[in-house]
Amino acid sequence: MSKRIEVNDLNVYYGKFRAVEGVSLEIEPRSVTAFIGPSGCGKTTFLRTLNRMHEVTPGASVEGEVLIDGNNLYGPGVDPVLVRRQVGMVFQRPNPFPTMSIRENVLAGVKLNNRRMSKGDADDLVEQSLQGANLWNEVKDRLDRPGSGLSGGQQQRLCIARTIAVSPEVILMDEPCSALDPISTLAIEDLIEELKQEYTIVIVTHNMQQASRVSDKTAFFNIAGTGKPGKLIEYDDTTTIFSNPSQKSTEDYVSGRFG
Numbered sequence: 088m089s090k091r092i093e094v095n096d097l098n099v100y101y102g103k104f105r106a107v108e109g110v111s112l113e114i115e116p117r118s119v120t121a122f123i124g125p126s127g128c129g130k131t132t133f134l135r136t137l138n139r140m141h142e143v144t145p146g147a148s149v150e151g152e153v154l155i156d157g158n159n160l161y162g163p164g165v166d167p168v169l170v171r172r173q174v175g176m177v178f179q180r181p182n183p184f185p186t187m188s189i190r191e192n193v194l195a196g197v198k199l200n201n202r203r204m205s206k207g208d209a210d211d212l213v214e215q216s217l218q219g220a221n222l223w224n225e226v227k228d229r230l231d232r233p234g235s236g237l238s239g240g241q242q243q244r245l246c247i248a249r250t251i252a253v254s255p256e257v258i259l260m261d262e263p264c265s266a267l268d269p270i271s272t273l274a275i276e277d278l279i280e281e282l283k284q285e286y287t288i289v290i291v292t293h294n295m296q297q298a299s300r301v302s303d304k305t306a307f308f309n310i311a312g313t314g315k316p317g318k319l320i321e322y323d324d325t326t327t328i329f330s331n332p333s334q335k336s337t338e339d340y341v342s343g344r345f346g
Contacts, residue, residue, distance in 0.1 A: 089116040089287040090155045090173075090256040092137065097151035098316075099132050101144060106132045108316035110151075112306060119279060119288045121298035121325065124308035125345065129317020130291045133308070134259050137289065138174035139167040155257065172200060175255035179262040181242030183234035183249075190230040192245055193217060196253040212252055220248035221278050240271025244278065251282075258282065260290040264297065276301050295341055299329050307337045 092114040099107040107129040114120050122130040135141040136149055139160060153160045160170050183192045193213045197204070204212070213230065217223040222244040226237070234245050243263055250258060260279075264272040279288060279301050292298050298305055305328040307321045321328065321337045332338045339345055 089285060091116050092257065092287065092289075093152075093154040093157075094137075095152040095154070097133070097136060097149065097153065099129070099136055099141060100146075100148045100150075102146040104314075105316040107136075108318050110319045112319060112322050114287060114289060114304070116287050117283055117285070118303045119283050119290065119301050121302035121305045122289065122291045122308060123293070123295065123298050123305060124317070124320075124340065125310065126293075127317070128308040128310040130308050131261050132317070134261055134289060134291050135176075137257070137259055138176055139170050140176060142167060172196075172253055173255055174257040174259060175250035175253065177243070177246050177250055177258065177260045177263050180266050181239055181246055183237070183242050183245050185233065185235040187234060188231045189217075189226050189234045189237070189245060192234040193248050193252050196249055200253060216248040216252040217245075219251050219282070220244040221274065221281070222248055238271070240267050240274055243267060243271070243275060247275075247278065247282075251286075255286070257287045257289070260288065262291050262293065265293065272297070295329075295343075299325055305329070307332070307334075307340060309336055309340070 094110055094112050097110045098105055110133060122134060124130050132141060137153060141147045149161060184195060187195060190213050193216050194209060214223060217226060222241060225241060234242065237245060264275050276297065282288060302325045304323065305325045306319055307328060308317050309320045310317050321332055321334045328337060329341050
């Protein structure tokens, strides 16, 4: 299921403003990679280029390559909708569809992709996806109730179930725990550890402890000042980034001296 990601000299623009400059990195399959850095340094912008979500913003453009198992997401004729099916995304705030039941929320992406299936197959997919998001036992008796009636942590796991229901190969997470309490955060972190057995996972987080707990590799982004582009400063095994980084700015950031 999971795929290798290779990024070559990626520049991201909003109109004429270059938001991210010259990023190159490789992400191994079945791993968790954390993006860290101060606010405004381009972490989320760069994350959104990995499934072409940044294009939703008018005037956004990209130079460079994003390869998934050797296929360039920005190649001629590539359909961004198909890219987003292959590379799912979980957002900062849980966003279940408020008028839909828990069951309908899980199936929303599948129906959007015009996949027709029998009720039995749909039931199996709902159970499988909720099991995959560690939510099945908590909601199996109320699948027809609104997804918005769940707690914040349960809603975020419902969004993860909705993401994995369409069988992506990569899952992007943009600060998935920032709106959650500590117990819900721990549940999501445990889930990330389980999901990496099948998926390639990339997570943006402002929580240094979370990055050190859940990720195999960490990328530190920084910005030289207001109006300057974000840059990738250092990318290495998470233990190295947090215990023996090669750049002083990385050390200053992970030790809490700024950011």
